[in-house]
């Protein structure tokens with residue numbers, strides 16, 4: 253089955269939806285804002301101001317409140333810079349991209365509020381903003397040659413174009429794990445290198461000279477591919493599936509044939525691909541850790557009593573991201589049970605260890 257038809261976040265804005273459970277990503281976007289602002293400053297310096305129509309594309313926008321968060325920040329930053337430097341405020345053309353199955357309607361319904369907020373925040377003299385959707389994979393061409401000034405992407409480029417090939421021996425795992433055979437790590441790394449190279453090549457055709465790409469992805473803090481801060485969460489989810497096998501609810505072969513098309517690179521891997529592909533220079537590579545508990549924004553150590561809440565919220569967060577893909581493979585009927593078990597494993601994990609994930613923000617210039 254093609255990834256493009258099953259890869260999407262939980263739709264709508266109900267309890268299990270991505271829109272309701274994307275606070276971790278929202279915090280990540282906030283932490284990355286200064287990198288985007290710096291990219292805008294540099295681009296403005298290089299171009300001697302802003303173009304009359306400033307064209308921005310958000311790749312993998314999904315369907316929650318985050319879809320327009322990064323864009324609002326850019327508009328506000330550009331506006332401030334124009335005020336400070338007496339530049340003419342540009343018109344904004346914003347393209348929201350995601351795969352064909354994405355719930356674009358939710359974003360469209362939020363546009364009147366977005367436009368009203370822009371008017372309130374930046375005033376009538378803010379350049380008009382025209383938002384449209386561009387459905388399709390970012391592993392294919394999405395825009396005409398040299399048409400985009402700034403690409404933005406948060407928590408999307410780590411999704412691969414396909415599950416790596418030849419990893420059926422990743423027994424009882426669903427991602428790279430401590431018990432994965434060596435070929436599994438190699439296959440994931442190779443697929444990332446292939447996909448990320450293609451992503452850069454395609455964007456290099458669509459972006460203007462001097463244009464910028466700023467993207468945020470989950471990654472690893474150390475080169476060990478089973479680093480806790482990227483992979484333990486999926487090991488806990490795999491454990492929940494193994495529980496289901498033990499209870500006779502699913503065959504073990506169902507786990508063996510399920511692997512997540514996702515990769516959490518170490519920063520050197522990202523640097524290597526960018527260098528090898530050759531179209532872009534790295535302006536900034538910034539990293540930070542976030543607590544799994546998205547409401548615990550300052551990473552403070554939480555008390556024991558909060559563990560069940562943290563377990564529940566973490567399970568909801570992961571469910572919002574992976575349920576559509578898992579339900580297609582394992583069936584809808586077992587999803588509640590799997591994620592209940594997962595919640596218990598997360599709570600147990602947090603009783604002895606930290607629950608953090610590691611993030612990379614990369615800012616590139618087309619030279």
Ligand code: SAH
Nearest residue numbers: 277312313314318350351389390406408411
């Ligand atoms: N940017 C949002 C959403 C992140 S969720 C935020 O930060 O909260 C990741 C999104 O990337 C999903 O909606 C998924 O459908 C999309 N995505 C994954 N692979 C993609 C691809 N190849 N092309 C376009 N979108 C993709």
